[in-house]
Amino acid sequence: MRRAASYEFVTDAAGLVLSGDGSRRVGDTRANVTSVLPPVADKPRFVAAMFGRIAPRYDLMNTLMTLGQDARWRRHVAEALPPPAQHARVLDVGTGTGRLGLAVRELDPAWRVVGVDFTIEMLRQAPGDLDVAAGDAERLPFADSQFDAVVSGFVVRNLADVERGLGEQVRVLRPGGALVVLETTPGPNGWLGPLYRLYFRRVVPVLGNVIAGDASAYTYLPESTLAFVQPARLASLLRRSGLRDVRSRYLMLGCVAITVGYKPHMLPHARRTL
C-alpha cells in the first residue's frame, strides 16, 4: 500500500492554495495546514506521477466513487455549451482518459474535440479516435483564440498556479466562445458537509487502496478538493481572467459545480488601449 506523505501548504483567506513555500503572501490571512498536498513547486511533477500510477483504474474508480454520477456531470458540461457552428473546435484541458471530450462529442458530433494533458499514461487510456496532445495546462501549446469552446473536468484544483491556468484557457478561446469548468467543491454547508468530508476522508482512500492499489492518490483527491475554493471564488477568478456572464450551477447537493463564462469580443484591457 502506498502511503501519503505530509507537506505544509499555504492558503489565502478564501482557501485558495497559493504556495507551499510562502512565496506569495496575502496579508495576514495565511493559514498553515499539514496535508498530503505538495508544495507548489513540486505540484506538477507530483500530480503527473500520481495520475500516471492510477491511469488504468482511473475511470473505474470515478464510477465507483460517484456511483456513476460522473458521466451525468460531464453530460451537463456538454449541454452548457452553445450549439456548435460548422467545424467548431472544443479544447478539453486535462482530458486524461478523454471522458469529457467524448461526452461533448456524443451530445453533438459536430464538435471537433481536442484533448490536452501532461500525463501520457492517462492519454494512453483515451479512445484512439480522439485527437489528443501532450501539453501543460499552464502553458498550452496552442495559438491565441483557436477554440470555439474550452472545457475542463476535475483539473483546475490540480494546477500549481490556478490563475495562470485559467488565463491560458481564456487566451486560446476565441472571442464570444464559452469556457466551462467542472470541479468538485470543498463541500456543501449544513448537515451534508460533515457527511461529505467523512466519505471523502475515510471511504475514498480505502476504495482507492482496494481498487487502484493507491491510497496516497485517493488521499490527495479529498484533500485537494477540501482545500480548493468555493464556486463563487472560482467564478470571480474567471471574471478576473476576463470572462463575462460567469455563472455557477451546483450539482449533487453542492458537492460538484459547473462554472460557465464567455470571452467578450474585446477584453477590457484591450479596450483601454484603443
Ligand SMILES: C[S@@+](CC[C@H](N)C(=O)[O-])C[C@H]1O[C@@H](n2cnc3c(N)ncnc32)[C@H](O)[C@@H]1O
Ligand atoms: C482528475 S483528472 C480529470 C480527467 C478528465 N478531465 C475527467 O473528466 O475525468 C485530472 C487530469 O488533469 C491532468 N492535469 C493536471 N494538471 C495538469 C497540467 N498542469 N497540465 C496538463 N494536464 C494536467 C492530469 O494529468 C489528469 O489527467
